[in-house]
Amino acid sequence: MPRVTVYSTQNCPYCRMVKAFLDKYDVDYMAIDVGTDREQAKKMVEISGQYGVPVIVVDDEVIVGFDAQRLNELFGSAKPGDIYDVLIVGAGPGGLTAGVYCSRKMLKTVIISENIGGQALESWAIENYMGYRMVSGEDLMHRFEEQVREEHISLELDRVASIRKEGEIFLAETATGATYSAKTVILTQGKRPRKLGVEGEERYLGRGLSTCSTCDGPLFRDKVVAVVGGGNSALQTAIEMSKIAKTVYLIVRSTIKADEAYITRYREQKNIITYENHTISSLQGNAMLNGITIKDRDSGKETVIALDGVFAEVGWIPNTDFLEGFLMLNEMKEIVIDINCNTSFPGVFAAGDVTNIRTKQIITAAGEGAKAALEAYAYLTK
Amino acid sequence: MPRVTVYSTQNCPYCRMVKAFLDKYDVDYMAIDVGTDREQAKKMVEISGQYGVPVIVVDDEVIVGFDAQRLNELFGSAKPGDIYDVLIVGAGPGGLTAGVYCSRKMLKTVIISENIGGQALESWAIENYMGYRMVSGEDLMHRFEEQVREEHISLELDRVASIRKEGEIFLAETATGATYSAKTVILTQGKRPRKLGVEGEERYLGRGLSTCSTCDGPLFRDKVVAVVGGGNSALQTAIEMSKIAKTVYLIVRSTIKADEAYITRYREQKNIITYENHTISSLQGNAMLNGITIKDRDSGKETVIALDGVFAEVGWIPNTDFLEGFLMLNEMKEIVIDINCNTSFPGVFAAGDVTNIRTKQIITAAGEGAKAALEAYAYLTK
Numbered sequence: 001m002p003r004v005t006v007y008s009t010q011n012c013p014y015c016r017m018v019k020a021f022l023d024k025y026d027v028d029y030m031a032i033d034v035g036t037d038r039e040q041a042k043k044m045v046e047i048s049g050q051y052g053v054p055v056i057v058v059d060d061e062v063i064v065g066f067d068a069q070r071l072n073e074l075f076g077s078a079k080p081g082d083i084y085d086v087l088i089v090g091a092g093p094g095g096l097t098a099g100v101y102c103s104r105k106m107l108k109t110v111i112i113s114e115n116i117g118g119q120a121l122e123s124w125a126i127e128n129y130m131g132y133r134m135v136s137g138e139d140l141m142h143r144f145e146e147q148v149r150e151e152h153i154s155l156e157l158d159r160v161a162s163i164r165k166e167g168e169i170f171l172a173e174t175a176t177g178a179t180y181s182a183k184t185v186i187l188t189q190g191k192r193p194r195k196l197g198v199e200g201e202e203r204y205l206g207r208g209l210s211t212c213s214t215c216d217g218p219l220f221r222d223k224v225v226a227v228v229g230g231g232n233s234a235l236q237t238a239i240e241m242s243k244i245a246k247t248v249y250l251i252v253r254s255t256i257k258a259d260e261a262y263i264t265r266y267r268e269q270k271n272i273i274t275y276e277n278h279t280i281s282s283l284q285g286n287a288m289l290n291g292i293t294i295k296d297r298d299s300g301k302e303t304v305i306a307l308d309g310v311f312a313e314v315g316w317i318p319n320t321d322f323l324e325g326f327l328m329l330n331e332m333k334e335i336v337i338d339i340n341c342n343t344s345f346p347g348v349f350a351a352g353d354v355t356n357i358r359t360k361q362i363i364t365a366a367g368e369g370a371k372a373a374l375e376a377y378a379y380l381t382k
Numbered sequence: 383m384p385r386v387t388v389y390s391t392q393n394c395p396y397c398r399m400v401k402a403f404l405d406k407y408d409v410d411y412m413a414i415d416v417g418t419d420r421e422q423a424k425k426m427v428e429i430s431g432q433y434g435v436p437v438i439v440v441d442d443e444v445i446v447g448f449d450a451q452r453l454n455e456l457f458g459s460a461k462p463g464d465i466y467d468v469l470i471v472g473a474g475p476g477g478l479t480a481g482v483y484c485s486r487k488m489l490k491t492v493i494i495s496e497n498i499g500g501q502a503l504e505s506w507a508i509e510n511y512m513g514y515r516m517v518s519g520e521d522l523m524h525r526f527e528e529q530v531r532e533e534h535i536s537l538e539l540d541r542v543a544s545i546r547k548e549g550e551i552f553l554a555e556t557a558t559g560a561t562y563s564a565k566t567v568i569l570t571q572g573k574r575p576r577k578l579g580v581e582g583e584e585r586y587l588g589r590g591l592s593t594c595s596t597c598d599g600p601l602f603r604d605k606v607v608a609v610v611g612g613g614n615s616a617l618q619t620a621i622e623m624s625k626i627a628k629t630v631y632l633i634v635r636s637t638i639k640a641d642e643a644y645i646t647r648y649r650e651q652k653n654i655i656t657y658e659n660h661t662i663s664s665l666q667g668n669a670m671l672n673g674i675t676i677k678d679r680d681s682g683k684e685t686v687i688a689l690d691g692v693f694a695e696v697g698w699i700p701n702t703d704f705l706e707g708f709l710m711l712n713e714m715k716e717i718v719i720d721i722n723c724n725t726s727f728p729g730v731f732a733a734g735d736v737t738n739i740r741t742k743q744i745i746t747a748a749g750e751g752a753k754a755a756l757e758a759y760a761y762l763t764k
Contacts, residue, residue: 105641106642130479130526131525356721359753361749363479366749367747371741371746374740
């Protein structure tokens with residue numbers, strides 16, 4: 001067996017998924033919490049050149065992030081497929097709810113997803129999921145996952161790369177080369193973070209630039225950070241980071257557009273410095289990001305800010321690249337559905353943030369997941 | 383102050399609402415639990431001629447059930463309305479979720495409903511509300527209600543009898559004669575139990591015939607009862623009543639059509655006697671129901687069953703009578719909505735079981751409530 005070390009922080013959902021993956025395949029590993037152990041945190045940065053978790057070291061190989069494909073190659077075992085009744089793509093609120101509903105209808109179900117919890121994992125605190133006054137995205141998704149684990153559902157950590165139909169059967173090929181067969185498909189693979197659109201962005205990702213503040217936030221204790229964006233998630237990240245970091249710059253392209261509840265709390269924080277009507281014009285640094293230049297969109301005046309980290313909260317793009325030409329997408333590349341979650345392709349259903357429903361909320365994604373499952377059931381039994 | 387006595391059982395949501403109503407208007411009352419006190423249970427039946435809770439005695443007047451109109455006449459105070467941003471009709475999962483979302487958007491919101499919790503109150507056990515492995519409808523709706531109570535929302539126990547628009551303002555008149563004004567309306571008033579369609583039905587309601595087994599079930603300990611229906615709620619009621627009553631007859635019009643999970647547990651109960659392909663042809667009794675005659679739909683053969691109670695679980699009818707001609711309903715009298723919960727009337731939104739969405743589930747109603755609220759917000763701010 002190879003020697004495996006996992007560098008992680010406590011609140012990082014991707015860290016937990018790495019561990020869940022290794023546990024599933026009975027891989028022994030040493031777990032190091034770099035949120036509390038500053039010496040080991042330094043060591044992790046040295047080894048990986050990364051200021052972000054998780055980092056997995058397998059013998060001499062350093063794997064950055066929850067790289068499902070590489071982990072599958074090293075430890076996984078692709079299984080030749082049975083024919084499932086339902087193949088669910090994605091395991092966020094929509095996919096997990098669909099899974100529970102399918103299983104309760106005794107449908108043979110597989111969920112394929114790169115992570116468990118989807119975008120919901122990255123919420124610091126959810127105050128409007130009915131049934132809970134306050135819960136972290138991580139905790140809530142953990143409860144969803146537990147409900148799925150109680151059912152007879154296969155849960156595969158992998159990424160669906162293509163879908164096609166042959167005869168009566170849908171075939172889904174994954175990034176790791178596995179093929180799954182199913183009579184119906186439920187698409188719930190959500191969205192991914194939008195890029196800042198600044199040169200050097202790729203280079204600094206994990207080297208000071210982060211798209212998961214719940215994961216990487218604790219690494220920036222008493223440091224100076226910027227949050228980019230002006231919506232609910234940007235404000236929530238700014239509020240949370242203001243408790244961890246020394247100073248938080250909030251860089252907003254136009255004006256803040258968020259719920260009053262967030263705006264009130266944002267105003268109470270004394271260490272948030274806000275630049276509205278500004279964009280990032282460049283990133284500075286060597287091995288690590290150490291500064292940004294921002295630009296006033298009216299005057300063109302530039303300001304240089306020295307800092308240690310940048311959290312991008314500038315929106316999301318639907319994960320539908322592999323569906324182009326297969327079914328109907330709207331101009332925002334979201335899957336077009338009807339009120340009962342049918343897509344334009346019979347036997348294919350969709351739920352959650354990946355669809356053209358305007359409301360992007362956990363409770364709505366879950367409600368749509370239930371719809372999609374019951375529609376798939378009706379489709380299979382008619 | 384009048385002398386008020388409330389006869390109730392522990393799990394009965396309508397009993398709790400009576401108490402909440404009286405508490406709201408600072409009315410002193412004596413509460414008697416007839417689920418545990420058999421002597422008082424007898425007395426309640428004598429006074430009211432009723433085998434169902436709640437029963438409220440106000441001086442010499444006996445009020446049967448949570449009669450919001452009569453209670454409002456006796457104790458309430460209709461308020462001349464401010465103009466609300468949003469008027470929500472109904473306080474089930476959809477209405478309560480919409481309320482929380484509206485309030486978080488700082489919209490001035492009123493919820494008008496005859497009860498708090500809607501049909502969800504009447505579920506014995508909910509196993510598929512994500513976030514909870516198992517919860518009673520009563521408990522879950524109590525948590526929803528608590529979230530609403532934390533927000534600045536007016537919650538009025540009343541029934542909307544009509545809606546019209548004058549200029550830019552919607553006017554809703556209630557059963558108690560109050561008028562509320564609002565800029566937008568969210569309709570979430572759900573459905574009501576379908577009748578059995580047997581002669582004498584009205585006469586026996588509360589006298590052996592019940593449409594709320596979670597309320598009245600405990601009154602039938604060690605007795606013989608029938609459950610009418612063949613869907614999930616009929617099976618769930620039969621399973622629960624089999625633990626309370628001596629014998630449970632399950633009368634199914636055609637065949638059982640329920641989730642496998644319920645069917646499995648139903649099969650494990652030894653004291654359920656099932657008649658498929660049978661309907662009730664008559665009800666027998668004097669002051670109280672004491673028997674039913676059922677009829678084989680093929681042979682026409684009739685069977686007489688002596689029993690103490692009948693629980694009707696034969697489906698639901700949308701509460702849309704007052705909306706005929708105001709907006710578009712489908713052939714089942716459900717409100718027609720688009721994927722974002724817009725109705726055919728601009729500024730009027732709808733969510734939950736009252737709409738033409740096929741899936742009638744708590745999580746779906748809640749998800750749609752969030753949609754309706756955010757659409758109302760968008761409508762108001764554009």
